[in-house]
């Protein structure tokens with residue numbers, strides 16, 4: 001992975017994700033109270049790594065997206 005021709009910030013992203021070091025809002029809020037911990041996509045939960053990648057309605061839409069432009073769980077396939 002380190003030898004791939006991709007930008008360093010993209011190379012480091014999986015490492016930060018696995019180590020739970022991504023600077024999500026809930027983490028930043030601990031050190032900078034002026035930053036809201038709310039998820040900017042749904043505004044219903046704190047933006048944690050788990051919420052951002054697994055629980056958020058936005059994340060679920062991203063995971064359900066197929067590269068052909070359709071949604072995997074689309075009801076329109078009838």
Ligand SMILES: [Zn+2]
Pocket residue numbers: 039040041042043044045051055056057058
């Ligand atoms: Zn959310």
